[in-house]
Amino acid sequence: MPDVVFSVDQSKSMTEQDVPGHNRWHPDIPAAVEVRPGQEFRVECREWTDGQIGNNDSANDVRDIGLDRCHMLSGPISVAGAEPGDLLVIDILDLGPVPQETGPVAGQGWGYTGVFARNNGGGFLTDHYPDPLKAIWDFHGQQATSRHLPGIRYTGITHPGLFGTAPSAELLDRWNQRERNLIATDPDRVPPLALPPNTSDVLAGTLRPGSVEFDKVAREGARTVPARENGGNHDIKNFTRGSRIFYPVFVPGGKFSGGDLHFSQGDGEITFCGAIEMGGFIDFAVDVIKGGMERYGITTNPVFMPGNVEPRYSEFVTFIGVSVDHDTNTNHYMDATVAYRNACLNAIEYLKRFGYTGEQAYLLLGSAPIEGRISGVVDLPNACCSLYLPTAIFDFDIRPSSTGPVSGDRGQAAVAS
Numbered sequence: 001m002p003d004v005v006f007s008v009d010q011s012k013s014m015t016e017q018d019v020p021g022h023n024r025w026h027p028d029i030p031a032a033v034e035v036r037p038g039q040e041f042r043v044e045c046r047e048w049t050d051g052q053i054g055n056n057d058s059a060n061d062v063r064d065i066g067l068d069r070c071h072m073l074s075g076p077i078s079v080a081g082a083e084p085g086d087l088l089v090i091d092i093l094d095l096g097p098v099p100q101e102t103g104p105v106a107g108q109g110w111g112y113t114g115v116f117a118r119n120n121g122g123g124f125l126t127d128h129y130p131d132p133l134k135a136i137w138d139f140h141g142q143q144a145t146s147r148h149l150p151g152i153r154y155t156g157i158t159h160p161g162l163f164g165t166a167p168s169a170e171l172l173d174r175w176n177q178r179e180r181n182l183i184a185t186d187p188d189r190v191p192p193l194a195l196p197p198n199t200s201d202v203l204a205g206t207l208r209p210g211s212v213e214f215d216k217v218a219r220e221g222a223r224t225v226p227a228r229e230n231g232g233n234h235d236i237k238n239f240t241r242g243s244r245i246f247y248p249v250f251v252p253g254g255k256f257s258g259g260d261l262h263f264s265q266g267d268g269e270i271t272f273c274g275a276i277e278m279g280g281f282i283d284f285a286v287d288v289i290k291g292g293m294e295r296y297g298i299t300t301n302p303v304f305m306p307g308n309v310e311p312r313y314s315e316f317v318t319f320i321g322v323s324v325d326h327d328t329n330t331n332h333y334m335d336a337t338v339a340y341r342n343a344c345l346n347a348i349e350y351l352k353r354f355g356y357t358g359e360q361a362y363l364l365l366g367s368a369p370i371e372g373r374i375s376g377v378v379d380l381p382n383a384c385c386s387l388y389l390p391t392a393i394f395d396f397d398i399r400p401s402s403t404g405p406v407s408g409d410r411g412q413a414a415v416a417s
Contacts, residue, residue, distance in 0.1 A: 001042065002093070002283050005033045006074045008044040010098055010105050010279055013051065014072040015203055021046070021074045021259070023203045024221025025175075025230065027166050027251045028213060030206050031078035034253065040093060040285045045259040046072040047106040047279040048161070055110055055136055056414070057148075062114040062273060063132040063416040067121060068201040071162055071224040071233070075257020076205065079286055082254040087292030088165065088247040092307065095158055095241065095261065095282035097139055107279030111137050111144070111263045113367040114273035115359075117416075122191040124270035125344060125362060134414040135363040137263065137276045144263060144276060144367075148413045149360050154393035155311040156264025157369050159239040160282055161275065162224065163258030164231030164302075168250040171229060175222050195223040231258075231302045235275070237265040237369060242307025248293050256286075264367055267387075270344055271366030311369055313390035317398060319347040320375075322382040333381045336374050340385040343372070347387050353405040354398060359413045368393055 006019070014021050019032050035041055047053070048071045053061050079088060102109040115133040118126045135148035145153045167175065179194040186193055199218040207214040227234045231247050239245070247256065261282065265275035293299050321342030323335040332338045344365055351361040371388035391398055396406060 002040040003042065004044060005035060005041040005077060006043045008046050008074065008279070010046070010101065010103065010108060014046045020203055020205055021072055022076070022205045022257065023069060023072055023201070023224060024197070024217060025167055025224060025232070026172060026204070026217045026221040027169055027255070028217055029076055029166065029204050029255070031076045031253055031255055032205060034078040034080055035286055036080045037287045040283065042281055042283045043074045043077070044281050045074050045261050045279050047277055048072055048260040051105045053106060053112050053114065053134070053277070055104065059114070059132040059134040059414045059416040062134050063117055063120070065116070065120065066201060068198060069203070071260050072203070073162070073224065073257045073259045076166060076255035077257060078253030078255055079288060080253070082249050082288050083252055084168065084250055085291055085293050086249040087289040087296070087298060088249055088254050088256060089287040089289060090163070090245045090247060090256070091285040092239065092241055092243045093283040093285055095160065095280065097263065097278050097280040099281065105279060106277055107261070109139055111139065111276040111278040113137065113271055113276055113363045115271045115362060116273050119190050121272055123272040123274070124268060124341060126191065128345065129359060129362050132416045133359050133363060135360070135367070136414070137367070139263060148411065149356070149364055150410055151395050152364065152368070152393055153395065154264065154368050154390070156276060157237045157240050157310050159237055159262055159265070160258055161235045161260035161262050162233040163256065165247050165249055166251045166255035167222070167230050171250055172220060172222055175228055176220065195225055197221055197223065229300050233260065235265065235269040237262070237267060238306040238310065239304065240307045241309045243304055245302055245304040246289070246292065246296070246298055247302045248298055264369055266365050266368050266370035267372030268340065269366055271363060274366035276367050313369070313392055315391045316371070316388040317350070317391055319343045319350065319387045319389065321346060321385050321387070324382060331381045334377055334383045336377060336383045336385055339383040340372060340387070343385050343387040347389055353407065354396070355407040355410040357412055359415070360410065363413055
C-alpha cells in the first residue's frame, strides 16, 4: 500500500484531526506534507460536509446543512521542485470508500445523494424540485442499491469530485473580483449567483484561529463550490482509476489538495448535493513537467486523460432536450443549459410512468452513471442535449413497447418534515 501522507480518523470532525484539512482556497494555507516527483502516496478524505448527513429516512439534515463548512479538503500537499508555470502530473492509482469500516459516516459502507432546498443552494432543477430530498445507498463491492429507490442496482464509477492546486494571490483576487461582479448583477437572487468569501466556519489547515495568518485566509479565501483555473470542483465522473490529470501550478510546491469522493455520479451531478457522496481514500502518483503551462498552453484549466475503468452498459433509453421553454413557448437561443435541463425533465416524466416519484427520478439521475451529451450547438435557434439512461440498472424493462409501462409502488425518497 502507498504511504499515507494525509490521514483521517473518520470518528472525528476534520477540525479535530491531528493535521486538519481546509475548506477555502488560499495560497497562504501551509502545506501539510511534501512529496517528491515519482512518489506514490495515499490521501484519506472526509465526506465533503464533514459528516453532517446521516443514514436515516429524513431529509431534515439536508435541509439544515451548514454549507459554510464545505468542502472538507485533504491537504495541501506540496510537490518538491514544482514552481509556478509547471504542470503537476497526477495519476489516480486507486480509490474507494473507507476500507473495512462500517459506521455512521458516509463512506463507511454507505453513501447518500441529496437535493438542497432552493434557499440553500438548490439544484439543477430547483424550479421544479425546490425542497430538500435524500436517498441512502448501500455499497455492495462496486455496486449500489437504495431503500429509497427500489428496483435499481448499478455499478458506480468511483471518482473524486474535487482536487486542485492553490491559487496565487493574484489569481485569488481575480476570482473574488469576478464573482463579486457577478453577484452584483442580481444581489438578492435565491439561490445566489455565487458564494463570496466569508469568515464563518473557516478551516485553514494548521493555521490557528485568531492568528493574523488565519484571519487573512478567512477574509480572502475562495469558496470551494465551483471549478476554476486551478481545477477544483469539476465533478467529472470519468476522473477514475487510471486517469492522468495535468494541473497548472500557481505557487511554489503547487499545494495540491481535495476530496469530495463519489461512489457514483451522473453527468452534470444535477442534484448539486449529488452523486453518491462518501469519505474514503485515494492513491496517487505525482510528477512534474517543468514549464508545462506555457509549453502546452494549459493555463486556464487542467487537462486530463480518462481512465479505462467504467461499467459495461451497452443499451440505453436516451432522452432529448432542446433550448425551448415549452410552458411559455419561448426560444432560448442556443442555450445548452436549458436543453440539458429539458432532457432531464423528459427522463423524469418518463420514469414517473413506472411508479417512481419525480423526486426519486431526480435523485437517480444525479447518482447513476448516466451519460449527458451536448449533441448539437450549431442548428440555430435550438441547442440540443441528450441524456443516456442505462436500461440494465433496473430490475424491470423500461424500454417502450406496445404493452405500455408497468407501474408499481416504488416508495419515496427521504423528505424533510
